[in-house]
Amino acid sequence: MNKFNKTLIALALAGATFSAHAHKPWLLPTSTIVESRDNWVTIDAAISEGLFDVDHVPLKLDGITITGPDGGKVDMQNVANGKLRNSFDLKLPKPGTYKIALVSQNVFASYKDKAGEMKRFRGNEETFAKDVPADAADLKVSRTQSRLETFVTTGEPDMAVFKPTGVGLELVPVTHPNDLRAGEKATWRFLLDGKPAANQGVSLIPGGVRYRGTLGEIRKNTDANGELSFELPAAGMYMVSSSWPAATPSKPGQPPQMPARRASYAATIEILPE
Template sequence: MFKAMISIGLLSTSLMLTSTVSAHQAYILPLSDLPQGKQVLLHAGYTEDLFVPEFPLKAQYYRVNPQGQQQEIAPVTGLQSATLIELPLEQQGTYKIFALVEHSTNYVQQKGIWKAVYDMPASQAPAASERPYLLSSEVKDTDQKRVSKAYGQVVSYVSKGSPTSQVLTPSGKGLELKFDQHPNQLKQAEGLAFQVLFDGKPVANTGLHVEQAGGVHADAAEDTPDAVSDKDGKVQIQFKQLGQYLIKTSYPKTKTDEQPAADVYHYALTITVR
């Protein structure tokens, strides 16, 4: 897998939840998902070795308090390797913290294969045989073209005191997970059960990927899901070990090299299993 650095600007604008050009993954992770103080620090970024950030996650950040009230929050700026968010905890209960990212990517089809197109000098790119994308200078007038817009949501939950459920209620918009258990009360023996929803409706046969902290994110495994939703959109995940995990999914899902959808929705969640 090609892992050469293109530029921080390209990574921050063109990488979504998973990258088509480099094995990096977006995340938000609290220092503790069960904090007891007046605030908790979270770090967010693009990571290759979960959850060691390499680039900041440039996005719009929001929090939802235990009463369900949403407010935009401003992260610490100017850092080169990560984004830091200090979340005030004025009330007891569960908070949702999430980042929204949007970007558009140009694709073209050459020799029956669809590839993303990036605008960068050929002198800064590896040889064509060593990368899964095209340069704008390599696009031909006769190539079939398509623009795909991606909408990403990167999510984490923290609970001060007894966990509450208000922030877990699906909004009925976009790609979401409806949990059977509270994400701050996960036990290895019980696993995690949830339902995949899109605009409030169950999504069947959707692949999900589960990655544990300390592991290396690999784009090569993107076409091989760790779990698949059933006909009712329901999923049951078992965890082999205790620790922190990232769960992610996309809708609609297309395989590598296939024609991309006009609109693609991504969702990534960090959890702690005890």
């Protein structure tokens, strides 16, 4: 397999729903319900093979935004950059729910230059318009929109931070993600560009795969309204994730086809004991 085909495969996998062996980015709070007097929480950020295992590389904190219950932005504090993970502290000055999010939009392209040599591009819309000729031969373009989130609450949970942006794949919960208990039912709604994401595959995976030896994935599809319900499993930290469109099998000897657009969503949630 040549180097170009390997690159296409890597890019295709970048937008796929998390699997047992793919490297996964994640944000992991020390707790999603903060009841201490000072209301501090620490967030770890990494990319790993085992979900929530610190075994690969840190996740860059550039681009992370923190939204408070009143819609205002909150700053990271005591940022620490490590070899395997990065982390920061977060002060929760007001009661309610806070959203920690890393949202990115990228453009991938392949084309032939005037000499007939195959070129590859990865960047944003601005650099794409600047660096890739509009009349390039054999131009193939794929755009990705990814959203990585987690939520923490002090005091009573509220829904203010879940107002959808109308761009990409988003979670608009019916059951608050900081109000989950084992054995109860949770209902979530997914939107794609502000509209119900019907028949959308959603995965729920617990951390601690290395101790179980199995992935432990629960997978369901949304209904026509973009909603689905889970009976919540055992207490612990989980990742809920989804990717659009669904992956299509590649032909033997050929790299996976890159759709014109991909959207992905992932969030860390905590299920509390009964």
